[in-house]
Amino acid sequence: MKVGIVGGSLGGLAAANVFHRLGAAVTVYERSPSTMEKRGACLGFVDVDTWERIRGAPLTWPDGTPVTRTPPPDGRQSFDNQGSFYYGDMWQFLYEGLPAGCVKFGQTVHTLGDADHPSIDGESYDLVAVADGGWSELRGKYFESEAQPEYSGYQIFWGRVDAAECGPGVMHSFDGRTELIGPYAAVTLPVPHFDGRRSYMAAFFVPTPEGEVSTPARGDNRQLAQVAGTGNAPEWFVPFVRRLFGARAEEARKRSPGTHSAADEIVRFVEAAASKGKITASPVFEFGLSKTVHGRVLVMGDSAHMASPMTAAGAHTAMEDALGLWHAFSSASDVDAALRTYNKGAVRRTKNLLHTSRAVSRDLVPKQGGKQAVRSPSTLLSSHHTSLTGTSPQALALA
Numbered sequence: 001m002k003v004g005i006v007g008g009s010l011g012g013l014a015a016a017n018v019f020h021r022l023g024a025a026v027t028v029y030e031r032s033p034s035t036m037e038k039r040g041a042c043l044g045f046v047d048v049d050t051w052e053r054i055r056g057a058p059l060t061w062p063d064g065t066p067v068t069r070t071p072p073p074d075g076r077q078s079f080d081n082q083g084s085f086y087y088g089d090m091w092q093f094l095y096e097g098l099p100a101g102c103v104k105f106g107q108t109v110h111t112l113g114d115a116d117h118p119s120i121d122g123e124s125y126d127l128v129a130v131a132d133g134g135w136s137e138l139r140g141k142y143f144e145s146e147a148q149p150e151y152s153g154y155q156i157f158w159g160r161v162d163a164a165e166c167g168p169g170v171m172h173s174f175d176g177r178t179e180l181i182g183p184y185a186a187v188t189l190p191v192p193h194f195d196g197r198r199s200y201m202a203a204f205f206v207p208t209p210e211g212e213v214s215t216p217a218r219g220d221n222r223q224l225a226q227v228a229g230t231g232n233a234p235e236w237f238v239p240f241v242r243r244l245f246g247a248r249a250e251e252a253r254k255r256s257p258g259t260h261s262a263a264d265e266i267v268r269f270v271e272a273a274a275s276k277g278k279i280t281a282s283p284v285f286e287f288g289l290s291k292t293v294h295g296r297v298l299v300m301g302d303s304a305h306m307a308s309p310m311t312a313a314g315a316h317t318a319m320e321d322a323l324g325l326w327h328a329f330s331s332a333s334d335v336d337a338a339l340r341t342y343n344k345g346a347v348r349r350t351k352n353l354l355h356t357s358r359a360v361s362r363d364l365v366p367k368q369g370g371k372q373a374v375r376s377p378s379t380l381l382s383s384h385h386t387s388l389t390g391t392s393p394q395a396l397a398l399a
Contacts, residue, residue, distance in 0.1 A: 001335065004029065004120050006109045006138060007131035009036070010087075010315055011301025013094035013103075014054050014322035015129045020098060021056055022329055028098075029107040029120060031132075035095065040087025041158060042191045042201045044176070045312040048083075050319050051090070054326070055097045062194055084176060089194040115142055115295030126335055127296040129325075131318075134285060134302040135216050142294045149285035149306055152361045153371035154183075155213050156284060156309060157204040157237060159270055160191075161277030166200060166269060173262035174200045174269070181244050183207050183364055186266050187310070202269055203309060204241065205284075207365050207374045213283035233279035241270045284308050286361065288354035292346040293339045300325075305350040307357035310364070317353050321346055 001024040005012045008030025019026045048059050048067055059067050067083075095103065109132070112118040118128040130138045134149055163171075174188040185205040192198055249263035273279050288305045292298055301318035324345045332338035365371055 001025070001127075002125045003027075004112075004118065004123070004125040004128040005131060006112075006120070006128065007133065007301070007303070008032065008103050008105070009131065009133070009301075010091060010094065011303075011318035011321065012129070012131035013091065013098070014319055015131060015300060015325055016102065017054050017056070017094055017097045018322050018326045019129075019329070020102070022326070026098070026102055027120075027123070027125075028103040029109050030103055030105050031108040033106040035091075035105070037088045037092040037095070040091065041160065042084050042189050043087055043090060043315050044084050044187070044189050044309070045316055046083060046085045046090065047316060047319070050316070050323065051093065054319060054322050055094060057097060059093055062196075084189045084191060086191050086193050092194075110137065111141065112138060112297055115297045118296050125296075127298065127339070130297060130299045130303050131301045132303055134287075134306040136299070136303040138297075139289075139299055139303050142297050143289060143291070143299065149287045151210050151213065151371070152284040152286050152308060152357075153210075153365040153374050154205055154207045154284055154361070156282045157206060157233060157279055158282060159202045159204065159273035159277065159279045161200055161269065161273040163198040163200055165276040166272045171200060171265045171269065173265040174202075177262065179245070179248075179262055179266060181248060183366060184244055185310070185364060186241075186245070188262075188266065188269070200269060202266065202273070204270075205310065205364050206240075208283070209374050209376060210371070212376060213281075215283075216285075233274060233281070237279065238270055238274050242267055284361070286354060286357045288350040290347065290350075291343060292350070293343040296335065296339070298339060298342060298346075300346065304346060305353050307353045308360050308364075310360045311353065311356050313353055313356065317349055320349055324349070 001019070001022075003019045003024045003026045005016050005019075005026065005028045008028045012028055012030070016026045016028050052059055061067060109120055112120060112128050118125050120128065130136060130142075132138060140148075174190050176189050177187075179186045179188075184207075187203045187205070189201045189203075190198065191201050245263040245266045249261050249267065252259045252261040252263065270279070285306050286308065289299065292300065292304050300321040302314070304321070305314075305317060307314050307317070324342050328338040328342040328345070332341055365374060
């Protein structure tokens with residue numbers, strides 16, 4: 001069986017590993033001109049067992065010890081079989097499971113020809129898996145009647161900085177937690193790197209009018225887009241975080257003098273990220289396909305479903321798509337039967353993820369009026385309130 005895969009990020013490489021292990025001849029077409037082991041952001045939830053089943057090999061630290069039995073380089077481990085990992089490390093884990101030359105870089109695919117007999121650059125394939133991101137150009141051509149991504153009503157400001165730049169001491173609040181103030185949320189994560197480096201990452205969820213956000217480009221890879229560009233946050237962003245979380249830290253000190261709270265560390269982090277790291281805005285879009293197979297073309301990962309990172313299930317669902325391919329193609333009698341089996345499971349996963357994402361998003365936009373009531377977050381700074389004490393942050397957001 002000859003399989004073509006469009007997209008060489010995590011979903012595409014996971015599918016490539018599955019088909020390669022099933023004995024197929026696999027070619028991956030990736031538009032990035034180079035490998036991605038040193039790029040990307042943090043995967044806040046990695047089910048180690050799932051990734052190992054896809055690759056057919058254990059996930060290990062550089063010294064060869066399994067990640068589930070020994071702590072990461074920073075001396076801590078979130079869970080027995082899961083945790084936060086650096087995108088580039090996980091990309092490399094999947095890439096190393098493929099034959100040399102399997103992935104062709106610098107290749108942008110605009111058409112697959114006839115969906116029943118797909119081809120790429122004159123090369124015919126028994127099937128093609130499309131995994132080229134939530135803004136897939138190919139999805140629009142072969143699933144044109146399907147819904148397109150819908151803006152959720154909020155964007156995420158991704159902050160990243162090396163641990164050493166945050167000052168002395170361990171930022172205990174960055175072991176993975178969520179701080180909520182009204183519709184605003186800050187999710188903090190430690191990022192252990194396989195090369196021994198350590199960094200911190202925080203995602204700030206901020207309701208923002210749709211007119212103030214930019215629609216991603218075709219083929220957007222969210223894990224790479226989160227670290228793309230200059231990383232310069234708007235002028236209002238750092239004062240915005242200082243006001244929100246600084247006020248909470250001050251209230252904590254009033255209740256218990258000398259207290260050093262999670263809010264203090266969030267403020268310290270964002271100041272370090274703004275001056276020595278990066279802060280990049282990323283609007284959140286959601287959607288899910290009602291079918292994932294057309295002829296001999298299938299879609300998976302972000303190409304089939306996009307969800308809020310607050311679900312911690314976007315990349316994980318892409319890995320479940322890959323396992324769905326394994327189960328479908330290892331048991332079906334022919335390609336078309338396998339695709340029918342895959343579609344049933346993929347649609348179920350897509351619907352469940354979209355349902356979860358929309359439930360999460362309802363908690364991150366104003367309760368009254370929803371997305372239509374969202375105002376510019378910069379209005380918080382111009383509010384006449386000088387403290388959050390006794391004042392609803394939602395009311396401040398709508399001021």
